[in-house]
Amino acid sequence: xxxxxxxxxxxxxxxxxxxxxxxxxxxxxxxxxxxxxxxxxxxxxxxxxxxxxxxxxxxxxxxxxxxxxxxxxxxxxxxxxxxxxxxxxxxxxxxxxxxxxxxxxxxxxxxxxxxxxxxxxxxxxxxxxxxxxxxxxxxxxxxxxxxxxxxxxxxxxxxxxxxxxxxxxxxxxxxxxxxxxxxxxxxxxxxxxxxx
Amino acid sequence: xxxxxxxxxxxxxxxxxxxxxxxxxxxxxxxxxxxxxxxxxxxxxxxxxxxxxxxxxxxxxxxxxxxxxxxxxxxxxxxxxxxxxxxxxxxxxxxxxxxxxxxxxxxxxxxxxxxxxxxxxxxxxxxxxxxxxxxxxxxxxxxxxxxxxxxxxxxxxxxxxxxxxxxxxxxxxxxxxxxxxxxxxxxxxxxxxxxx
DNA sequence: CAATTCCATAGACCGCAGTCTATAATCTAT
DNA sequence: ATAGATTATAGACTGCGGTCTATGGAATTG
Numbered sequence: 387x388x389x390x391x392x393x394x395x396x397x398x399x400x401x402x403x404x405x406x407x408x409x410x411x412x413x414x415x416x417x418x419x420x421x422x423x424x425x426x427x428x429x430x431x432x433x434x435x436x437x438x439x440x441x442x443x444x445x446x447x448x449x450x451x452x453x454x455x456x457x458x459x460x461x462x463x464x465x466x467x468x469x470x471x472x473x474x475x476x477x478x479x480x481x482x483x484x485x486x487x488x489x490x491x492x493x494x495x496x497x498x499x500x501x502x503x504x505x506x507x508x509x510x511x512x513x514x515x516x517x518x519x520x521x522x523x524x525x526x527x528x529x530x531x532x533x534x535x536x537x538x539x540x541x542x543x544x545x546x547x548x549x550x551x552x553x554x555x556x557x558x559x560x561x562x563x564x565x566x567x568x569x570x571x572x573x574x575x576x577x578x579x580x581x582x
Numbered sequence: 583x584x585x586x587x588x589x590x591x592x593x594x595x596x597x598x599x600x601x602x603x604x605x606x607x608x609x610x611x612x613x614x615x616x617x618x619x620x621x622x623x624x625x626x627x628x629x630x631x632x633x634x635x636x637x638x639x640x641x642x643x644x645x646x647x648x649x650x651x652x653x654x655x656x657x658x659x660x661x662x663x664x665x666x667x668x669x670x671x672x673x674x675x676x677x678x679x680x681x682x683x684x685x686x687x688x689x690x691x692x693x694x695x696x697x698x699x700x701x702x703x704x705x706x707x708x709x710x711x712x713x714x715x716x717x718x719x720x721x722x723x724x725x726x727x728x729x730x731x732x733x734x735x736x737x738x739x740x741x742x743x744x745x746x747x748x749x750x751x752x753x754x755x756x757x758x759x760x761x762x763x764x765x766x767x768x769x770x771x772x773x774x775x776x777x778x
Numbered sequence: 779c780a781a782t783t784c785c786a787t788a789g790a791c792c793g794c795a796g797t798c799t800a801t802a803a804t805c806t807a808t
Numbered sequence: 809a810t811a812g813a814t815t816a817t818a819g820a821c822t823g824c825g826g827t828c829t830a831t832g833g834a835a836t837t838g
Contacts, residue, residue, distance in 0.1 A: 555705070580772060
């Protein structure tokens with residue numbers, strides 16, 4: 387590690403810290419890259435040398451949620467049914483996102499994911515969330531609790547899409563919208579079906 | 583109607599036509615407002631005098647889909663069950679959007695809907711789509727075909743969110759993704775439930 | 779230690795969506 | 809018919825995310 391490399395890392399970290407501070411203070415859209423480099427006493431050159439975009443820096447924080455998923459999954463008692471586990475996970479996820487990211491954060495992330503030709507985080511099926519959901523589903527199918535009319539990966543995708551759909555709606559609907567209640571009501575219907 | 587008003591309307595229509603032509607030629611993101619005003623021989627002033635944003639002009643086209651929904655609903659034979667009607671509507675919608683708007687169009691619309699403080703089309707529960715879905719659901723509940731554990735408006739929201747979720751995923755997933763198959767598979771599971 | 783290469787950074791610059799101001803053409807009132 | 813009000817439009821301007829180029833100091837080489 388040469389002194390130049392050390393300095394570069396320090397620069398990168400200063401930019402990251404400054405940016406995240408500003409984001410949580412003024413929201414993602416309320417902060418410009420110019421402001422970040424001014425406050426961190428660096429430059430556009432430094433910024434784009436270390437990060438590929440303003441959103442990229444935002445993702446850094448977002449990836450913390452993967453740790454949350456893993457921790458949460460491990461905390462689930464074995465005694466619960468697959469359905470209970472899935473519903474608890476979904477509710478915990480919603481509460482986490484609401485509290486840690488806020489509506490603005492979700493809005494920004496979901497808008498960014500729509501940028502063409504971007505390796506986006508949401509559609510990455512390698513995310514821990516997918517693996518966890520698929521595991522829970524597979525266990526449930528194994529025990530005969532869940533339908534086998536679709537594969538575990540299909541059902542995991544269905545569940546993750548349910549979560550995305552709910553979060554997307556949360557972002558676009560202005561009125562009252564309780565994320566946790568919403569996903570719980572959704573899953574209740576999804577598990578039992580809406581046919582009579 | 584004074585001659586000034588007539589000219590203004592003509593300007594508005596020239597801008598609209600030029601913009602939609604360019605959008606369908608190069609995609610929404612591939613066209614700048616400067617290009618639209620250059621090609622329509624108008625100006626930024628004229629553009630923003632008639633439309634509130636570049637996206638606004640895009641919505642004009644999008645609202646055609648509401649006519650499609652109404653026409654489609656009327657074409658549904660009474661003999662079908664509520665479930666069959668809903669599934670047919672969903673499939674027709676997906677095919678329409680795929681063919682008429684394309685992935686880029688959906689992507690742009692869904693990104694725009696995430697813009698803060700914008701009266702957005704997607705979250706407008708006055709849209710014909712909601713009314714149609716709610717009617718279909720209410721009929722189904724009346725006839726005992728659908729669950730009554732949720733209100734018709736809740737179920738209509740559930741269905742519309744299912745469609746949004748599927749379209750959103752279509753926009754963010756690059757790989758093969760057959761919209762019509764996807765929504766059909768989704769609804770099959772949603773109707774019967776995923777619990778065993 | 780001197781010469782050369784390398785590369786992190788500074789900041790000018792670009793194209794974009796959207797705003798602001800000035801103006802000329804038209805409309806209204808007398 | 810003329811003076812004054814109105815308004816659709818032209819286009820300069822702003823702030824944004826992101827790119828490009830130049831440079832100075834550190835790393836490497838002999």
